Amino acid sequence: MTSRFAPLFAGLALLTVLAGGYGAAWLLAADTARDAVRDWAEERRETGYGVMWSALETSGFPGAVTVTLRDPQVRFPEDEGGGGWAAPVVTISARPWNPSLLTVDGTGEHFVNFVADGRVFTTRTTAARAVVQVDLADDGGLSYGRVDLKDVRTEGLALDAAVVELGSLTAAFEHNPGGRASLFERTEAHDTGIFGALSIDLRGLHLPPEAALPTGRMLQEVTLKAVVTEDLPPGPNLKARLRAWQENGGTMEVDRLTLAAGPMRIGAVGTLTLDDWLQPQAALTAQIRGFFEALEQLEDQGVIRPRDASVAKVVLGVMARQPPDGGPAALDLPITIQDRMFYLGPVALAELPPLRWGFQAPPGPGEIKPGFEIDEDGRVVREE
Numbered sequence: 001m002t003s004r005f006a007p008l009f010a011g012l013a014l015l016t017v018l019a020g021g022y023g024a025a026w027l028l029a030a031d032t033a034r035d036a037v038r039d040w041a042e043e044r045r046e047t048g049y050g051v052m053w054s055a056l057e058t059s060g061f062p063g064a065v066t067v068t069l070r071d072p073q074v075r076f077p078e079d080e081g082g083g084g085w086a087a088p089v090v091t092i093s094a095r096p097w098n099p100s101l102l103t104v105d106g107t108g109e110h111f112v113n114f115v116a117d118g119r120v121f122t123t124r125t126t127a128a129r130a131v132v133q134v135d136l137a138d139d140g141g142l143s144y145g146r147v148d149l150k151d152v153r154t155e156g157l158a159l160d161a162a163v164v165e166l167g168s169l170t171a172a173f174e175h176n177p178g179g180r181a182s183l184f185e186r187t188e189a190h191d192t193g194i195f196g197a198l199s200i201d202l203r204g205l206h207l208p209p210e211a212a213l214p215t216g217r218m219l220q221e222v223t224l225k226a227v228v229t230e231d232l233p234p235g236p237n238l239k240a241r242l243r244a245w246q247e248n249g250g251t252m253e254v255d256r257l258t259l260a261a262g263p264m265r266i267g268a269v270g271t272l273t274l275d276d277w278l279q280p281q282a283a284l285t286a287q288i289r290g291f292f293e294a295l296e297q298l299e300d301q302g303v304i305r306p307r308d309a310s311v312a313k314v315v316l317g318v319m320a321r322q323p324p325d326g327g328p329a330a331l332d333l334p335i336t337i338q339d340r341m342f343y344l345g346p347v348a349l350a351e352l353p354p355l356r357w358g359f360q361a362p363p364g365p366g367e368i369k370p371g372f373e374i375d376e377d378g379r380v381v382r383e384e
Contacts, residue, residue, distance in 0.1 A: 029096040050075030066093040083114035106130040123156035167204025200224040215262030239357040263293035282337035
């Protein structure tokens with residue numbers, strides 16, 4: 001009788017040993033995750049950040065190890081503008097057999113305060129979904145990252161209680177795809193020296209009146225697929241990292257960029273980079289549809305004069321062509337961004353707002369770039 005059940009007992013014993021071993025491994029992974037969060041916080045404190053929470057808990061057995069931070073807060077260094085961030089709860093999870101793949105869930109409320117132009121702003125953001133997934137390489141760098149946002153609402157970005165709403169955003173980045181089928185197909189020859197691939201899909205961005213686009217307050221869609229050349233140097237200071245990337249010749253090669261705003265639809269390919277002030281520069285070839293409808297809208301809103309709108313319609317009417325698939329007439333024109341000016345063909349359409357790195361405004365168009373000066377004759381020359 002005993003011999004008949006021996007295989008069963010042996011199997012049960014093996015399962016018990018395996019379960020015990022997995023349980024021990026899970027507990028070890030939970031302890032490691034707890035220590036990793038504490039070590040990360042201590043490293044941030046050493047660089048001037050204030051990191052704290054009211055409670056740190058682990059859960060999730062037998063599945064993913066989940067670290068829950070209650071009332072997490074981060075105070076930003078004064079030399080980076082000060083301010084801080086806080087939330088009621090944030091979770092960080094990873095499976096014991098793949099600890100480098102982290103999922104951070106910040107669904108719910110977030111509060112941020114910062115100083116800009118001498119004023120203190122306090123924002124409140126709510127999100128039906130706010131999940132960030134990162135896969136860390138052996139050297140601690142980012143191998144893969146993904147952001148998923150849904151039904152986001154932010155208040156407090158301006159003094160008049162302006163509200164920004166976002167339907168959804170999915171953004172993904174993969175480090176050095178090297179010709180592999182990843183975010184999208186690339187050939188190995190073209191990918192030589194590529195730092196990473198980027199994909200963005202934004203839907204339903206509703207802007208406040210003071211930040212409205214000429215075509216209205218709604219940005220229906222923005223999509224982007226691109227590759228980034230040159231490695232982004234490590235370090236806690238984003239401005240310094242971007243400066244090094246720009247000086248090393250870093251660019252973004254745009255395989256596809258689409259934008260839908262009001263009646264206008266734009267599809268473009270080309271190159272993006274940063275200038276000496278770390279402001280965007282672009283050289284794109286675009287196809288634009290709905291431009292005539294957009295001109296009428298701009299005329300109705302008083303953005304452009306009726307006479308200018310009439311001239312533009314005549315000139316663009318000569319340049320426009322009817323696409324084979326039907327629909328609105330299409331314009332094929334270069335798009336350029338230089339010195340914070342947006343050009344459609346040879347025409348300067350708008351001055352772009354500055355990107356503030358560390359909340360310090362860059363100079364406006366026409367100011368002297370680093371490495372140059374004005375001599376006694378009023379000429380712009382390189383500094384000696």
